[in-house]
Amino acid sequence: MSLTRQDVEKVSLLARLQLPPAQLDAMTVHLARIVAYVEQLQELDTRDVPPLAHALDLENVLADDTLAPSLDREEALRNAPKRDVECYRVPAVLGGDF
Amino acid sequence: MSAAAFTTVIGLEVHVQLKTRTKLFCRCSTQFGAPPNTQTCEVCLGLPGSLPVMNRRAVELALRAAVALHCDIPTLTKWDRKNYYYPDLPKGYQISQYDLPLSRDGYLDLPDPQGAGTPRRVRILRAHLEEDAGKSMHDEVAGHADSRIDLNRAGTPLLEIVTQPDLRSPTEARFFLNELKLLLSYLDVSDCNMQEGSLRVDANVNLHLDTPRGRVATPIVEIKNMNSFRAVERALAYEAQRQGDEWRTTGRTLGEVPKQTRGWDDQAQVTRGQRHKEESSDYRYFPEPDLVPVTVRPEEVAAVRAALTALPATRRAQLVAHHGLDPYDADVLVNQGPALVDYFEQTVACGADARRASNWLQQDVLRTLNERGLTIQQLPVPAAGLAELLRSVAAGELETTRARQVFQRMVETGATVAAARQALGIVQVASEDLLELCRTLLAEHPHIVRDVRGGKTQALGALIGKARQRNPNVDPARVKAICSELIAAADTP
Incomplete structure (x- = not known):
């Protein structure tokens, strides 16, 4: 599978990364190499290998529905770039174009 | 609409908040109405190094609902990350379920509104367990162009129930929602309170039209932001009309334009275009590495089924x-x-x-x-x-x-x-007292007696009124019966 510059542009938009044109070109090459590396896995015959849902051999790790204390609001809001007394403040969310 | 016969095709996505004390992956409270940002922790804020742990109760409630919806319950279910950026989503991804949902292929029967005939079966595509996002509020006070974010709701357990596109009218969609809400409240799995956001509905709708060139479908639109079942019904009716009009103007059919999301404006009673719906691949789903799968044995499903009220x-x-x-x-x-x-x-x-x-x-x-x-x-x-x-x-x-x-x-x-x-001084009037009262009244109102004799039995109504004025405890039916008897007895020679 080959990776195009358009693919990388789209992925960087989805990841909210703004890459200058030169970096976009470089990234296309880098990413293509990574994808090609992982693609080697396709050479393996996995017909008789059951699908794996998780790398750990564990299941049903569940917690009881019992309340525990939450963070103090001041502590929760401490690292917010912008805030008021109660809330985080962010640039206006209006519909939001993807 | 035009000469073309058409069918409205509707599928619904319903999110219901499950009745747990704590969130899906941490033990913060899910109580509605707390002051903003007082029910959050490292896990639901997505702080580095924190790890989610699945709420057992949420899984149980989701299973109960899925079984009651006649869904198949696979023995293994897992969770996935759905990646997108939005300020109310602190981790930058929502933990949801993609290819191995907790349940699939069920149905809900709608009773025939006329009370007869066969119920209408609406197939359920899937019901899966995921976390809610936070809440954003636009602040226009004092010229602020900010949105305020409250993350209390972030991480609250939701069951997303997705129907097949089996509904054929806005009214039928409302019937379905009523029946689903009723089922969930009988199951005691959710409060289903739309005002508090514990039940939310998105609707997918398009038209299938019979034209001289064959059957065509209009582009599918997803409608959001409907805050009551009546609003769902009205939004769907509006949208069906709008799509018909648009099709006649543009002739555009399914596949020629991307799927669109429109918001319902309840004040103006119209839907308005929002963004174009992203493709599923844009969400870059991948298995959630921080959660291990949940297995459900057939005996457990049988036990859930047996315990249904x-x-x-x-x-x-x-x-x-x-x-x-x-x-x-x-x-x-x-x-x-x-x-x-x-x-x-x-x-x-x-x-x-x-x-x-x-x-x-x-x-x-x-x-x-x-x-x-x-x-x-x-x-x-x-x-x-x-x-x-x-x-x-x-x-x-x-x-x-x-x-x-x-x-x-x-x-x-x-x-x-x-x-x-x-x-209230309500005592039963003794028979002799009642008889005495009737005799007195008849004696005092000879014209009524004459009317009754003349065949106007409804004249007795006036006597009943007078009897009740004298004694509010008298039984009107007995007053009427006794007076009739007395008049008849006096007639007998």
Whole structure:
């Protein structure tokens, strides 16, 4: 599978990364190499290998529905770039174009 | 619409908040209405190094709902990350389920509104367990162009129920939502309160048109932001009309334009275009590495099924078969929730006539609950008390108007039937006193006697009124009977 510059542009938009044109070109090459590396896995015959849902051999790790204390609001809001007394403040969310 | 015959095709996505004390992956409270950002922790804020742990209760409630929706429950289910950026999504991804949902391929039968015929079956594509996002509020005060973010809701467990596109009209969509909400409340898995956001609906809709060139479909639109079932119905009706108009103008069909999301504006009663719907691949789903899968053995599914309480369809059928109610009345009672049906059955078990009990519940009891903002569990009149009152009415000891007064007294003071009657001075009038009163009235009103003799039996109504003025405790039916007898006896030579 080959990776195009358009693919990388789209992925960087989805990841909210703004890459200058030169970096976009470089990234296309880098990413293509990574994808090609992982693609080697396709050479393996996995017909008789059951699908794996998780790398750990564990299941049903569940917690009881019992309340525990939450963070103090001041502590929760401490690292917010912008805030008021109660809330985080962010640039206006209006519909939001993807 | 134009000459082209068309079918409206609707599928719904319903998110219901599950009734847990704590969130899906951490033990912060899910209580509605707390001050902003007081119910968050490292996990639901997505702080580095924190790890989610699945809420056992949420899985149990989701399973209960899925089983009641006749879904298949695979033995293994897992969670995935759905990646997108939005300020109310602190981790930058939502933990949801992609290819191995907790349940799939179920159905919900809608009762025929006419009470007859076969139920309408709406297939359920899947029901999966995921976390909610936070809440953003736009702040226009003092020229602020900011949005304020409250993350209390972030991480709250949601069951997303997705139907197949089986619904064929906006009204049918509303019927489905009513029935689903009723089912979930009987299951006690969710409060289903749209005002508090514990039930939210998105609708997918398009038109299938028969044209001279064959059958065509309009582009699918997803409608969001509907805050009541009535709004869902109106938004769908509006959108069907709009799509028909647009198709006639542009001729554009499914596949020629990307799927669109439109928001319902309840004030203006229109849908408005939002963003173009992203492709599923844009979400870059991948397995959530921080959560291990959950396995559900067939015996566990069987146990969940066995533990299901009687569901709305069953209880409707029971009310008709065991108590002789007609389907309409059974439906009204069942729609009020399981506690009211229990109350009805207790009232009947305490000796009240089923139809009379049904009428009283639908009228006096429901009115009282509405006026006072009570639930049936909070009604100060126990089922046995209502049964005793209705038995007195059936036995002719109390006429209905007086019984209503007794009932109100019981509601207001929590008194027994006897105490309420005594307090209202309602005593049964002795037969001889009643006879005496009737004789007096007839003697005082010879013109009424003449009218009755002349065949105008309705003239007796005036006598009943006068009897009640003299003694409010008299039973109108008995006054009428006695007066008729007295007049007839006087006629006999």
